[in-house]
Amino acid sequence: xxxxxxxxxxxxxxxxxxxxxxxxxxxxxxxxxxxxxxxxxxxxxxxxxxxxxxxxxxxxxxxxxxxxxxxxxxxxxxxxxxxxxxxxxxxxxxxxxxxxxxxxxxxxxxxxxxxxxxxxxxxxxxxxxxxxxxxxxxxxxxxxxxxxxxxxxxxxxxxxxxxxxxxxxxxxxxxxxxxxxxxxxxxxxxxxxxxxxxxxxxxxxxxxxxxxxxxxxxxxxxxxxxxxxxxxxxxxxxxxxxxxxxxxxxxxxxxxxxxxxxxxxxxxxxxxxxxxxxxxxxxxxxxxxxxxxxxxxxxxxxxxxxxxxxxxxxxxxxxxxxxxxxxxxxxxxxxxxxxxxxxxxxxxxxxxxxxxxxxxxxxxxxxxxxxxxxxxxxxxxxxxxxxxxxxxxxxxxxxxxxxxxxxxx
Amino acid sequence: xxxxxxxxxxxxxxxxxxxxxxxxxxxxxxxxxxxxxxxxxxxxxxxxxxxxxxxxxxxxxxxxxxxxxxxxxxxxxxxxxxxxxxxxxxxxxxxxxxxxxxxxxxxxxxxxxxxxxxxxxxxxxxxxxxxxxxxxxxxxxxxxxxxxxxxxxxxxxxxxxxxxxxxxxxxxxxxxxxxxxxxxxxxxxxxxxxxxxxxxxxxxxxxxxxxxxxxxxxxxxxxxxxxxxxxxxxxxxxxxxxxxxxxxxxxxxxxxxxxxxxxxxxxxxx
Numbered sequence: 001x002x003x004x005x006x007x008x009x010x011x012x013x014x015x016x017x018x019x020x021x022x023x024x025x026x027x028x029x030x031x032x033x034x035x036x037x038x039x040x041x042x043x044x045x046x047x048x049x050x051x052x053x054x055x056x057x058x059x060x061x062x063x064x065x066x067x068x069x070x071x072x073x074x075x076x077x078x079x080x081x082x083x084x085x086x087x088x089x090x091x092x093x094x095x096x097x098x099x100x101x102x103x104x105x106x107x108x109x110x111x112x113x114x115x116x117x118x119x120x121x122x123x124x125x126x127x128x129x130x131x132x133x134x135x136x137x138x139x140x141x142x143x144x145x146x147x148x149x150x151x152x153x154x155x156x157x158x159x160x161x162x163x164x165x166x167x168x169x170x171x172x173x174x175x176x177x178x179x180x181x182x183x184x185x186x187x188x189x190x191x192x193x194x195x196x197x198x199x200x201x202x203x204x205x206x207x208x209x210x211x212x213x214x215x216x217x218x219x220x221x222x223x224x225x226x227x228x229x230x231x232x233x234x235x236x237x238x239x240x241x242x243x244x245x246x247x248x249x250x251x252x253x254x255x256x257x258x259x260x261x262x263x264x265x266x267x268x269x270x271x272x273x274x275x276x277x278x279x280x281x282x283x284x285x286x287x288x289x290x291x292x293x294x295x296x297x298x299x300x301x302x303x304x305x306x307x308x309x310x311x312x313x314x315x316x317x318x319x320x321x322x323x324x325x326x327x328x329x330x331x332x333x334x335x336x337x338x339x340x341x342x343x344x345x346x347x348x349x350x351x352x353x354x355x356x357x358x359x360x361x362x363x364x365x366x367x368x369x370x371x372x373x374x375x376x377x378x379x380x381x382x383x384x385x386x387x388x389x390x391x392x393x394x395x396x397x398x399x400x401x402x403x404x405x406x407x408x409x
Numbered sequence: 410x411x412x413x414x415x416x417x418x419x420x421x422x423x424x425x426x427x428x429x430x431x432x433x434x435x436x437x438x439x440x441x442x443x444x445x446x447x448x449x450x451x452x453x454x455x456x457x458x459x460x461x462x463x464x465x466x467x468x469x470x471x472x473x474x475x476x477x478x479x480x481x482x483x484x485x486x487x488x489x490x491x492x493x494x495x496x497x498x499x500x501x502x503x504x505x506x507x508x509x510x511x512x513x514x515x516x517x518x519x520x521x522x523x524x525x526x527x528x529x530x531x532x533x534x535x536x537x538x539x540x541x542x543x544x545x546x547x548x549x550x551x552x553x554x555x556x557x558x559x560x561x562x563x564x565x566x567x568x569x570x571x572x573x574x575x576x577x578x579x580x581x582x583x584x585x586x587x588x589x590x591x592x593x594x595x596x597x598x599x600x601x602x603x604x605x606x607x608x609x610x611x612x613x614x615x616x617x618x619x620x621x622x623x624x625x626x627x628x629x630x631x632x633x634x635x636x637x638x639x640x641x642x643x644x645x646x647x648x649x650x651x652x653x654x655x656x657x658x659x660x661x662x663x664x665x666x667x668x669x670x671x672x673x674x675x676x677x678x679x
Contacts, residue, residue, distance in 0.1 A: 020542060030512060030538040032468040034563035034588055036570065176474055177464065186467045193468065194589040196565065293512040293538065294465060306486040307517030308464040 013260035013336065016327070021210020021297075024333065026326035029209040031189075031296045038196045043211040045116050050218070055111065062107050063222060066140070067097045069104075071223075073230040073387070078357040079377075086240065086380035088373065090360070090390040091227045091255065100363065100392030101223060101251045102133040106202055108219035110137040113200035120144040120199045124188040126153055126181035126247070127318030127365060128160025129392055130204030135169035145169040148187040150180040153317045160396050178311045181247075181321045185295050205248025206325030209296030213325050220254025227387055228258050237385070241266045241376060244389035245368040246339065247283070247319035249328045251391035260336060269328060270372040272314035273341035283312035285324050286332050286339040294322070299329040315344035315400070316364035318392075346371040351394065351401065363392035364400065411532040411555050412505040413580040416455055417615045417636065426632040426673040428453055429617055430666060431509065431641035433460035433476035434493060435485025437652035443496045445648070445659065450504050452663040453670030458535070458639065461490055461510030468537045470592035472642040475649060487518045494530045507533035507559060507580075524550040533557035533580045541577045548577055561585050564604060568611075575612035581637065582608065586620045592642030596621035602634040624665075625672035632676035640669060 016023045029039060049055040063069040072095065076088040093101040106123075113121055121143050125131030131147040138145030147164055151173040154161050164171050177183040185208075192201040206213045206220075231239055242259060244252035246269040259265045274282030282288065285300040292301040294309060302310050302322035314320040331337040342350075347364060350371035355361045362370060366389070373388045380386070394401075402409050420427050430449040434442050446457055462480035466473060494506055508531055515523050515536065527534075534556055539547070541560065548558045557580025562571060564587060575582070584605060586596045605616055618631045619639030628638045644662050651658035 028543050029540065030543055031540065032537050032563070032585075033540060033561040033570075033574075034565050034585060036540050036542075037565040037567055176471075177478075182465065186465050189467045190470075190590045194593065196588055293516055295467070296538070301513075303513065303517065305517070306484065306488075307514035308481060309513075310464075 016330070017210060017214055021214070023327045023330035025291070026299050026329040027210055027213055027297050029296060030293050030298065031209045032193060034193050034196065035209070039209055039211070041116070045112060046211055046215055049112055049115060055115065058111060059108055063104065067103050067107065068095065069222065070226040070230070071095050073227055073234065076358050079354070082357060083374060083377035085377040085382065086384040086386045087382070088377055089231070089239065089385060089387045091223060091387055093223060093251065093389060093391045094360065094362065094366070094393035098129070098133045098136050099395065100129040100133070101220060101254060102130045102204060103136065104222055104254070105204065105216050105219040105250060106130065106133040106137045109200070109202040109215065110141055110143070113143065113202070114141055116200065118198055118200035120146070120195065121202050122146045122148070122188050122191050122199055123202045123204060124148045124181065124184040125204060126150070126184070126320060127316065127363070128153070128157040128164070128396060129318060131169070131171070132160050132163050132167070134202050135164040135167035138169060139167045146191065147171050148174050148184040148191070150178070150184050151175045152179040153181065156400055157317055157396055158399060181317070182295070182309065182323070189295070205250040206253050206327060207248045207295055207297060207299070207323055213297065213327055216250050217253045217257060217327065220250050221257045223251065223254035223389065224256060224258035227255060231387065235385070238262055238265055239387045240264065240380065240384040241268065241386040243268045243270060243369045243373045243376065243386060245270045245319060245365050245391060246286070246324060246328060247272065247321050247365060248323070249325040251389050253325060253327055255387070255389045256337060267337045268372060268376065269337050269339045270368045271339060271341040272316060272319035272368055273343040274313040274315070276343055277341055281313040282341065283314040283320050283322065284341040285322060286328060287341045291329065297326045299323050299326045300332070315347060316368065318363070318365040319368065340372055342368050342371040348404065350374055360390065361394040362390060363394045364397045366391045366394070411557050411580060412503060413456065413532045413557050416505050417581065420455060426635070426676060427455040427615070427617070427637035428666065428670050428673055429456045429458055429619070429637050429639040430454040430644055431458040431460060431639060432648070433462055433473060433480055433645060434490045435462055435480030435483055436476040436645065436648060437479050439480070439483050439485050439489060439493070441655055442493045446497050447501065448659045448663055449666065450501060452666035454504070454666060456505045456507060456637070458507045458509045458641070459490060459494065461487060461508055461514055463511040463514060466511065468590055470590040470642060472592040472645050472649065476645045479652070487514045487523065491526050491530060498530060505532040506530070507535055509535040510537065512536050512539045520547050520550055524554045524556065527556060528554035531556055533559045535559045535561065535583060537561065541574055559583055562608060564588055564600065568607065571608055571611050575614065578614060581615040581617050582612065583639065584608065584616055584618045584635070586618050586631070589620065591620055594621060596627055596631070598630045601631065605634050625668040628669040629672040629676045632673045638669070638673065640666065
C-alpha cells in the first residue's frame with residue numbers, strides 16, 4: 001500500500017513545549033510562588049510515568065475496559081449525502097464511559113494522583129463533563145473529590161450536577177466574577193494553593209500552568225492516534241480535513257496532534273461565536289482576542305483595553321471560557337490550524353440536524369464542530385474525507401434546548 | 410537607589426521594624442485612594458502596597474477579590490493608578506510605593522511603557538503570578554528605572570529556589586506565611602521563624618512577612634523574627650465595612666495600624 005502508516009508526530013510540531021513549558025511565546029508557568037514547587041513535582045512525576053511501562057499499561061487497560069476504547073470512527077452516510085461533498089466521519093467520543101472525551105484525561109491524571117500519594121482530587125468544570133469524569137474516576141479509586149462549578153453553569157447543566165453528587169463528589173458553586181468556568185478555575189487554584197500537600201488538581205483542558213497543557217494533550221492524543229489508524233486501516237488513506245470545537249481545546253488537540261505532521265491534512269478548530277464575533281458577545285479568543293496571561297499561561301484571551309478579562313458568551317457552557325490552550329495559540333500563529341467560529345444559532349441548527357439525520361444527539365459544544373463541517377463539506381470533492389470529533393453526547397443539554405424552544409420538561 | 414532601600418536603612422538605624430500596608434486602588438471608589446494612602450502613612454505605615462485590581466485574582470481570598478470587583482466597577486486601570494501615585498507624590502515624596510497585582514494588566518499596558526511611566530513614582534513591583542522563571546527581561550527593564558522586583562517566597566519554596574529568587578530580587582523579600590490565599594487565618598509563627606532563618610542564611614535583603622497578619626498580637630509575634638509585616642485584608646475589610654462612610658473607615662484603619670505599629674515598636678530591633 002502506498003500510504004505511510006508511521007506516526008508523523010515527530011519533528012517541528014512535536015518538539016514543544018520546551019523544557020520551560022513554552023509553545024513559542026505562549027504557555028509557561030505564571031502562578032503564585034506557593035505552586036511552583038508542586039508544579040515541578042508534578043512535572044517530575046509525569047516524566048517518570050510517561051516512560052514507565054507499568055503506568056502506560058494501566059492507563060491503556062483502563063481506556064480499553066473502563067472507557068470502552070477504541071471509540072468507533074463512524075461513516076455518517078446521511079450527512080455526507082445531504083451536504084453533497086466530502087465523506088463525513090465522526091470520531092465517536094460520545095460513546096466513551098461518561099459520554100465525552102474528558103474521561104481519557106481524568107483517568108490519566110487520577111492514576112498520576114494515586115502514584116503521587118494524593119488522597120483528594122479537585123477539578124473545575126463548565127458543562128459538567130469534566131466534573132462528572134473526575135467524580136467518576138474518584139469514585140472508582142476511592143479518592144475524595146471536590147468539583148468547582150460556576151453558579152450560572154450549575155443552573156444550565158443541572159443533570160450533570162446531580163450525576164456528580166450521585167458519584168459522591170462535593171460540588172461547590174462559585175459565585176465570584178462571571179460565575180462560569182473561568183471563575184471555577186480561579187476557585188480550584190485557590191483550593192489547590194491551600195491544600196497542596198494532599199490534593200491533586202485535575203485540570204480538564206489543555207490550559208493552566210506547565211505541565212498541564214502537555215499532560216492533558218498527551219492523554220487526549222489517544223483520540224487522534226486511533227482516528228489516524230482507523231482511517232488508514234479501514235480506508236487506506238488519511239483524511240483531508242479535521243474539525244473539532246475549541247473551548248480550552250482538549251478534544252481538538254487530542255484529535256489534531258497526531259496529524260500535525262501530515263501536511264495534506266487541513267485542520268480546523270471551531271470556536272464559539274455566540275451572538276457573532278462582531279457583537280462582542282462570544283467566546284472566541286483566537287478569532288477575536290489578543291495575547292495575555294491568565295490561569296498560569298500566556299495565550300489568546302478575551303480582554304478589555306486595560307487587560308481585564310471580559311465576560312464571554314456561548315450557548316454551550318463548555319466553550320464559555322475567555323482563554324484557550326497555549327498550544328492552540330501557537331498553532332494559530334504558525335498557521336498550521338485554522339481557527340474559525342460559528343454562532344449559537346448555527347450550532348443549535350447543527351444539533352438538530354445531527355440528531356435527526358444520524359440519530360446521534362451531540363453535545364452543544366460538539367454541535368459547533370458539526371455546524372462548521374456543514375459549511376466545509378460541500379466545498380470539498382466527493383472522494384475527499386473529513387473527520388469531525390464527536391466529542392460528547394448531548395443528553396446533558398436537553399434542558400437548555402427545551403428552554404430555548406419554550407418546552408417544559 | 411529606590412526609596413525602599415533608603416526606608417529600610419533608616420528604620421534599621423533606629424532599630425525599628427517596618428509596617429507595610431496594603432490597599433486596593435480604586436476601592437471603594439477611585440476618588441478615595443489617594444486620601445486612604447495618606448491616612449495609612451499618618452497611622453505609621455512605612456511602605457505602601459497599592460493593589461492593582463484584576464478581574465481574576467487567583468491568589469486572593471474573598472476580601473481582596475471583592476475589593477477588586479468594587480474597583481473594577483469604576484474601571485480602575487493601571488493608567489489611573491499611576492495618576493493616583495503621581496497625586497500622592499505631591500504631598501508625600503518619600504514613602505515607598507509598591508504596586509502589587511497580576512501580570513496581565515501590565516502586559517497589556519506594555520511592560521516597557523509601564524516601566525517608563527512608573528519611573529520615579531513607583532519603587533517596587535510585586536507581580537503575584539510572575540515567578541523568576543518568567544521574568545528575566547521584565548526584571549531588567551525594572552532595574553533600569555530603579556524599580557525593585559519584589560518576589561514572594563512560600564513555605565513550599567525550597568533552598569534552591571530561595572537562592573534563585575534571592576539573586577533576582579531587590580528591595581525586600583515577601584514571605585507568604587502559609588499555604589493559601591490572602592486573608593486566610595492560619596499563621597504558624599514557629600514555621601515562619603524557621604523558614605525565615607533558612608532564607609536569611611542566603612540573602613541580606615530585608616524580609617517582610619504577609620498573609621494572616623490581622624492584629625497587633627500576630628504582628629508583634631512576626632516582627633520578632635521578620636524585618637517587616639504586611640497588613641492587607643484586615644485593612645481592606647475595614648474599608649469594605651465602612652464603604653459608605655469614609656471618615657469612619659479611615660478612623661478605623663488608622664486605629665488598627667496605630668495599634669500594630671506600636672506593637673512593632675515594642676517587638677525589638679531588626
